[in-house]
Amino acid sequence: MLSERVGKIKPSPTFAMDTKAKAMKAEGIDIVNFGVGEPDFDTPDHIKEAAIKAIRDGFTKYTAVGGIDPLKDAIIEKLKKDNGLDYTREQIIVSCGAKHSLYNIAQACYGPGDEVLIPSPYWVSYPDQVLLNDAVPVFVKTEEKDGFALRPEALEAKITKKTKALILNSPSNPTGGIYDRKTLQAVAEIAVKHNILVVADEIYEKLVYDGHEHVSIGTLGKEIKELSIAVNGFSKSYAMTGWRMGYAAGPKDIVKAMTNIQSQSTASPASMVQKAAIAALTGPQDSVGMMRDEFDRRRKFLVQGLNSIDGISCFTPAGAFYAFPNVSALYGKKAGSRPINNSRDFALYLLEEANIALVHGEVFGDDNYIRISYATSMETIDKAIKRLREAVARLA
Ligand SMILES: *Cc1c(COP(=O)(O)O)cnc(C)c1O
Numbered sequence: 001m002l003s004e005r006v007g008k009i010k011p012s013p014t015f016a017m018d019t020k021a022k023a024m025k026a027e028g029i030d031i032v033n034f035g036v037g038e039p040d041f042d043t044p045d046h047i048k049e050a051a052i053k054a055i056r057d058g059f060t061k062y063t064a065v066g067g068i069d070p071l072k073d074a075i076i077e078k079l080k081k082d083n084g085l086d087y088t089r090e091q092i093i094v095s096c097g098a099k100h101s102l103y104n105i106a107q108a109c110y111g112p113g114d115e116v117l118i119p120s121p122y123w124v125s126y127p128d129q130v131l132l133n134d135a136v137p138v139f140v141k142t143e144e145k146d147g148f149a150l151r152p153e154a155l156e157a158k159i160t161k162k163t164k165a166l167i168l169n170s171p172s173n174p175t176g177g178i179y180d181r182k183t184l185q186a187v188a189e190i191a192v193k194h195n196i197l198v199v200a201d202e203i204y205e206k207l208v209y210d211g212h213e214h215v216s217i218g219t220l221g222k223e224i225k226e227l228s229i230a231v232n233g234f235s236k237s238y239a240m241t242g243w244r245m246g247y248a249a250g251p252k253d254i255v256k257a258m259t260n261i262q263s264q265s266t267a268s269p270a271s272m273v274q275k276a277a278i279a280a281l282t283g284p285q286d287s288v289g290m291m292r293d294e295f296d297r298r299r300k301f302l303v304q305g306l307n308s309i310d311g312i313s314c315f316t317p318a319g320a321f322y323a324f325p326n327v328s329a330l331y332g333k334k335a336g337s338r339p340i341n342n343s344r345d346f347a348l349y350l351l352e353e354a355n356i357a358l359v360h361g362e363v364f365g366d367d368n369y370i371r372i373s374y375a376t377s378m379e380t381i382d383k384a385i386k387r388l389r390e391a392v393a394r395l396a
Pocket residue numbers: 037096097098099100123169172173201203232233234235236241244245246
């Protein structure tokens with residue numbers, strides 16, 4: 001009874017790893033969880049209160065499909081102030097998470113035979129969302145020595161007549177790499193030259209370190225603005241993963257199509273969550289900076305710890321909350337009789353024999369790496385580094 005389409009995709013592997021780790025934890029095993037991509041902080045109180053008030057006030061009905069005007073206005077204000085982007089209400093759609101906005105874009109813009117460029121390593125949902133719409137993901141490899149940013153010539157080499165879009169994620173999950181202005185400018189020129197839509201997933205924009213600057217590609221000129229769509233959400237900046245709230249801003253015709261799709265699938269995001277989102281955007285922002293500073297502390301501690309282990313080499317991530325160490329020097333070794341030949345072997349070894357949960361790089365498109373989420377306490381990171389050091393020392 002299943003469609004052919006559904007045979008092409010797999011469940012999100014980051015959630016699969018998390019499920020396995022949680023099952024071990026439920027058995028009483030002391031797991032350190034480096035797997036999940038969500039902040040360990042609680043949602044700030046003033047945001048929760050806004051949702052509670054909305055429920056008490058009876059704001060519990062369907063709303064406009066693409067979001068209520070006061071929320072769209074708050075998003076417009078935010079995009080102007082933080083990103084230097086000017087949009088009108090008809091150019092904004094509010095969805096049930098940034099992932100949902102990305103899916104609406106995929107449905108609105110990708111079709112059979114269309115090629116969608118995805119820099120690799122990539123976030124796990126990009127290729128599957130392309131496949132679900134009968135389009136073809138085309139990967140463009142990025143290199144650690146380039147900070148995992150696209151080389152313009154590598155991008156251009158993959159463009160064909162069928163190329164429809166490019167999905168750009170800066171700061172990146174899983175690498176922590178970010179695009180500087182100059183590289184983005186080069187990417188924008190190529191997109192304009194070949195008339196390619198740029199989907200800019202900016203969900204980690206608030207989490208940048210070491211003086212790096214987040215640049216929205218839509219600010220780099222009139223032509224690229226008309227060819228780009230900015231996607232953002234509340235999950236990462238405001239620790240609101242479970243609330244399911246995100247948005248996109250872009251060309252009117254695309255946003256209108258996305259809104260039509262949403263009207264036939266989910267309708268509006270939850271009414272009270274929209275009120276919480278207004279509070280998040282217009283209320284005090286100190287919790288955002290507090291979380292960023294804490295992530296920064298953990299980032300430095302983790303990267304230093306990883307680089308002190310023989311056989312592991314870790315790029316210093318400039319953004320997001322992931323470290324993406326290269327562990328390929330360990331391949332070919334064994335733990336007793338257990339061979340470690342790829343990132344999956346290594347991740348399973350760490351889970352089963354060192355009780356560290358993390359995600360193998362293979363699922364992000366690069367088998368030489370593993371992904372570690374540092375959205376966890378300093379104590380946990382400290383404990384995990386010790387376990388990791390011992391686990392690696394056992395390999396021969
Ligand atoms: C977490 C994440 C998202 C999805 O966020 P939601 O708003 O929770 O749907 C999108 N893109 C990337 C790269 C992410 O890491």
